[in-house]
Amino acid sequence: MTEAILRMRGISKSFPGVKALEDVDIEVLRGEIHAICGENGAGKSTLMKVLSGVYPHGDYEGEITFEGEPCRFAGIRDSEHRGIVIIHQELALVPNLSIAENIFLGNERAHRGMIDWNATNAAAAELLRRVGLHENPVTPVIDLGVGKQQLVEIAKALSKRVKLLILDEPTAALNDEDSAHLLDLLRGLRDEGITCVIISHKLNEVLAIADRVTILRDGKTITTLPAEGLTEDKIISGMVGRDLDHRFPPHEPKIGAEILRIEDWTVHSPTQHGRVLVRGANLMLRRGEIVGLAGLMGAGRTELAMSVFGRAYGTGISGRIIKDGQEIKLRSVQEAIRHGIAYATEDRKRYGLNLIEDIKRNVSAAGLRKLARRGWVDDNEEYRVADHFRQSMNIKAPSVLSITGKLSGGNQQKVVLSKWIFTDPDVLILDEPTRGIDVGAKYEIYTIINRLADEGKAVLFISSELPELLGLCDRIYTLSAGRITGEVPRAEATQEGLMTLMTAGQEVPR
Amino acid sequence: MTIAPTDAGPAVDEQPAAPGSRGPFRFSINLRQSGIYIAFALIVLLFTVLTGGDMLAPQNISNIIVQNSYILILAIGMILVIIAGHIDLSVGSVVAVTGAVAGVLMVDHHMAWPLALVITLVVGGLIGAWQGYWVAYFGIPAFIVTLAGMLLFRALTLTVLGNRGIGPFPDAVRTLSNGFTDGYLGNVGLGPLGGADLVSLLIGVLAVAGFVVAQWRSRSARLRYSQVVDPLPLFIGKIVVAAAVVMFVIVQLARFRNLPWVLVLLAVLVLAYSLLTNRAVFGRQIYAVGGNVQAATLSGVKVKSVVFWIFVNMGVLSALAGVIFAGRLNQANPTAGNQFELDAIAAAFIGGAAVQGGVGKVIGAITGGLIMGVINNGMSLIGAQSEQVMLVKGAVLLAAVAFDVWTKRRAGASR
Numbered sequence: 067m068t069e070a071i072l073r074m075r076g077i078s079k080s081f082p083g084v085k086a087l088e089d090v091d092i093e094v095l096r097g098e099i100h101a102i103c104g105e106n107g108a109g110k111s112t113l114m115k116v117l118s119g120v121y122p123h124g125d126y127e128g129e130i131t132f133e134g135e136p137c138r139f140a141g142i143r144d145s146e147h148r149g150i151v152i153i154h155q156e157l158a159l160v161p162n163l164s165i166a167e168n169i170f171l172g173n174e175r176a177h178r179g180m181i182d183w184n185a186t187n188a189a190a191a192e193l194l195r196r197v198g199l200h201e202n203p204v205t206p207v208i209d210l211g212v213g214k215q216q217l218v219e220i221a222k223a224l225s226k227r228v229k230l231l232i233l234d235e236p237t238a239a240l241n242d243e244d245s246a247h248l249l250d251l252l253r254g255l256r257d258e259g260i261t262c263v264i265i266s267h268k269l270n271e272v273l274a275i276a277d278r279v280t281i282l283r284d285g286k287t288i289t290t291l292p293a294e295g296l297t298e299d300k301i302i303s304g305m306v307g308r309d310l311d312h313r314f315p316p317h318e319p320k321i322g323a324e325i326l327r328i329e330d331w332t333v334h335s336p337t338q339h340g341r342v343l344v345r346g347a348n349l350m351l352r353r354g355e356i357v358g359l360a361g362l363m364g365a366g367r368t369e370l371a372m373s374v375f376g377r378a379y380g381t382g383i384s385g386r387i388i389k390d391g392q393e394i395k396l397r398s399v400q401e402a403i404r405h406g407i408a409y410a411t412e413d414r415k416r417y418g419l420n421l422i423e424d425i426k427r428n429v430s431a432a433g434l435r436k437l438a439r440r441g442w443v444d445d446n447e448e449y450r451v452a453d454h455f456r457q458s459m460n461i462k463a464p465s466v467l468s469i470t471g472k473l474s475g476g477n478q479q480k481v482v483l484s485k486w487i488f489t490d491p492d493v494l495i496l497d498e499p500t501r502g503i504d505v506g507a508k509y510e511i512y513t514i515i516n517r518l519a520d521e522g523k524a525v526l527f528i529s530s531e532l533p534e535l536l537g538l539c540d541r542i543y544t545l546s547a548g549r550i551t552g553e554v555p556r557a558e559a560t561q562e563g564l565m566t567l568m569t570a571g572q573e574v575p576r
Numbered sequence: 577m578t579i580a581p582t583d584a585g586p587a588v589d590e591q592p593a594a595p596g597s598r599g600p601f602r603f604s605i606n607l608r609q610s611g612i613y614i615a616f617a618l619i620v621l622l623f624t625v626l627t628g629g630d631m632l633a634p635q636n637i638s639n640i641i642v643q644n645s646y647i648l649i650l651a652i653g654m655i656l657v658i659i660a661g662h663i664d665l666s667v668g669s670v671v672a673v674t675g676a677v678a679g680v681l682m683v684d685h686h687m688a689w690p691l692a693l694v695i696t697l698v699v700g701g702l703i704g705a706w707q708g709y710w711v712a713y714f715g716i717p718a719f720i721v722t723l724a725g726m727l728l729f730r731a732l733t734l735t736v737l738g739n740r741g742i743g744p745f746p747d748a749v750r751t752l753s754n755g756f757t758d759g760y761l762g763n764v765g766l767g768p769l770g771g772a773d774l775v776s777l778l779i780g781v782l783a784v785a786g787f788v789v790a791q792w793r794s795r796s797a798r799l800r801y802s803q804v805v806d807p808l809p810l811f812i813g814k815i816v817v818a819a820a821v822v823m824f825v826i827v828q829l830a831r832f833r834n835l836p837w838v839l840v841l842l843a844v845l846v847l848a849y850s851l852l853t854n855r856a857v858f859g860r861q862i863y864a865v866g867g868n869v870q871a872a873t874l875s876g877v878k879v880k881s882v883v884f885w886i887f888v889n890m891g892v893l894s895a896l897a898g899v900i901f902a903g904r905l906n907q908a909n910p911t912a913g914n915q916f917e918l919d920a921i922a923a924a925f926i927g928g929a930a931v932q933g934g935v936g937k938v939i940g941a942i943t944g945g946l947i948m949g950v951i952n953n954g955m956s957l958i959g960a961q962s963e964q965v966m967l968v969k970g971a972v973l974l975a976a977v978a979f980d981v982w983t984k985r986r987a988g989a990s991r
Contacts, residue, residue: 416871423864432876
């Protein structure tokens with residue numbers, strides 16, 4: 067139990083101009099669950115890419131010893147051959163292939179080049195049983211939810227006789243139930259003798275599952291500690307290098323008049339006929355107020371927000387939107403923007419940014435007409451505006467001509483926020499604005515949100531992190547299975563109380 | 577906006593926001609942007625040496641421009657389509673069918689040429705609208721829609737023309753395709769170079785002067801906004817090189833038969849479309865759509881309308897190319913425009929467009945088209961067979977895109 071299965075010694079890895087890893091040491095014991103924590107950019111993913119051979123031997127300095135033998139991987143296949151399997155945050159499944167085909171992709175159960183389908187499906191069924199996924203192996207992966215897809219990935223890893231399983235942010239996209247199942251599964255795998263390395267931002271999860279925790283900061287190992295007796299605050303102080311007395315900036319709300327009211331809002335699914343995503347929701351926002359919208363994944367938070375934002379999602383939308391006492395119709399995103407409503411998406415890479423363009427053009431994307439006269443853009447003014455946001459929002463980039471795809475998550479989020487602030491909205495809907503960004507950047511985003519409220523804007527803050535909702539919002543709505551199940555003022559809100567409302571009236575998931 | 581710099585909050589260690597966004601990345605971006613022009617210069621130099629200078633002779637320069645004008649016009653439309661993340665395989669057939677329409681109107685019906693030209697351009701626009709509807713509003717991939725269009729419009733051409741060609745075209749149209757500006761002010765002597773047309777030279781001088789002034793004003797405006805600009809020597813160097821190239825071409829043309837009218841037309845189109853893509857809201861939206869269509873939608877861009885109008889524009893430019901091509905042959909021909917789509921697409925990709933969309937420049941597509949024109953012309957001057965020309969063009973296309981992918985990967989690997 068105390069024998070080290072993996073030793074990485076003195077690992078350094080440089081990219082042009084930047085040292086991503088500097089003399090990192092890490093030791094993983096056989097049969098433990100080892101968590102790696104650190105801010106974005108601390109080097110966690112780079113370290114795992116070194117380990118799994120994405121960066122081949124010679125691309126980095128230092129030594130890797132696995133099961134007592136030195137390793138020099140030339141690629142992923144080498145490391146997988148030794149039993150090291152990495153599951154990335156973005157799942158690598160082929161949507162239209164079946165579960166079984168995905169599990170054995172590149173590793174087919176074949177005889178003289180012909181696939182033995184019976185062996186494939188039988189073996190897949192056995193693996194699915196091990197990961198606790200009750201699905202037919204011939205089901206296409208596209209029909210599964212993200213949580214189940216994650217389990218397919220793990221089944222795939224098991225098929226490769228994995229000894230060391232690396233999971234990069236495995237629960238980032240999962241709801242609490244799926245997360246809990248996944249964590250249970252990892253405990254089960256540990257009991258079977260499979261060692262796990264897990265990278266996670268969710269510190270409560272880390273504490274719940276890990277045996278030991280290694281903290282990285284700025285490409286260096288800070289410490290490795292047993293999880294017993296560890297607290298979130300201790301991990302955070304290791305990650306950011308100082309004690310965090312408060313994770314939220316102090317804020318004295320100046321709440322004004324009602325600005326937006328949504329009445330009897332109902333949204334149907336555009337893909338599944340007859341499925342109701344949001345049912346008769348009523349919401350009200352006031353100037354200067356930060357209103358939380360709490361709900362588990364799948365509760366309909368994003369669907370509610372996007373359908374209000376010019377029917378950007380959903381069909382069969384009914385209900386009334388009243389702004390400043392007048393009913394308005396928002397039939398398109400353009401109309402929503404014109405009426406002073408902004409929606410910053412939860413998935414900035416897919417829906418928020420043009421990653422191949424620079425900061426400047428992303429900042430101006432939604433408010434371009436403000437920079438144009440008779441259809442012609444004043445690009446100097448555009449530069450000035452973008453540079454203003456780069457400074458005021460503290461976007462860390464050499465200039466506004468930097469490509470957004472190269473920025474860290476927190477800085478990308480600031481670009482998205484800049485884009486929407488530039489449209490000068492009255493109502494900002496922020497969908498998980500702090501997802502996947504580090505603690506320091508989160509604090510900055512909270513500060514920005516407070517300032518926006520102080521300017522008299524109304525903010526609808528969607529999040530699944532309860533501490534964040536409690537720390538930031540003046541009032542919180544809870545959404546469960548498409549219904550508003552509660553409205554709680556900040557003073558009365560507790561995590562337990564909100565969670566009860568967020569799970570109220572939920573049908574048992576499929 | 578009243579958001580002041582965030583100074584509150586926990587001190588976050590200054591983390592490197594974007595590994596590699598300085599240094600090598602900047603260099604490779606520059607290489608990626610300027611590589612095409614360097615390649616063009618090298619290719620011209622190569623053929624100048626191989627042909628013992630014939631490449632740059634007055635008549636040959638004129639030929640290269642006139643022979644490639646319709647491909648360059650198509651390339652302008654194609655680069656917009658490709659930036660938006662689509663493709664148009666039908667342009668060759670649209671060239672043929674619009675040439676046929678122009679022929680029927682001008683030759684068979686003796687319609688006044690300006691009216692016939694306008695009607696032909698409208699027909700081109702309607703063809704573009706047809707394809708744009710299926711792509712943008714019905715949601716069929718452009719590859720399929722325009723593949724169908726390639727067949728449909730060729731079939732339509734054959735229906736209109738049968739196996740015959742229609743001609744001859746009115747003089748005005750032939751002049752636009754083949755003709756040259758008049759020497760209104762006579763010739764001036766250029767010493768050892770002999771006589772040259774004064775009007776052409778004056779136009780050249782004015783164009784260069786306008787270019788210098790525009791560049792200078794743009795630079796000063798940027799400096800006023802305290803943006804980063806090229807250092808002055810580099811700025812002047814670039815302008816001098818560009819001005820020298822333009823003046824060289826103009827002088828050579830002035831020595832031959834003055835400026836081809838298609839060159840004037842092309843210059844106007846390039847200027848207008850460069851402005852459109854760089855400065856117009858519509859142009860910016862094309863890049864936004866090609867870069868990330870979902871993000872564009874959620875930023876309030878009317879994606880469907882943008883795509884629709886890009887295809888309409890492609891149709892109009894195809895019709896213009898159709899008229900010019902018909903005028904050049906002096907007949908509307910049922911096989912006109914065969915494989916033009918391939919040349920136009922190749923021009924766009926050689927000129928730096930990205931296969932995924934979101935990237936590309938009008939001037940790049942023009943340069944890409946000229947690279948192929950120079951290869952065509954230079955190889956025929958040295959007496960190469962047509963299969964050898966094809967071979968070289970194919971290799972150049974592959975090499976250009978391979979270079980693009982390679983620089984992108986190098987940039988990406990630094991993450």
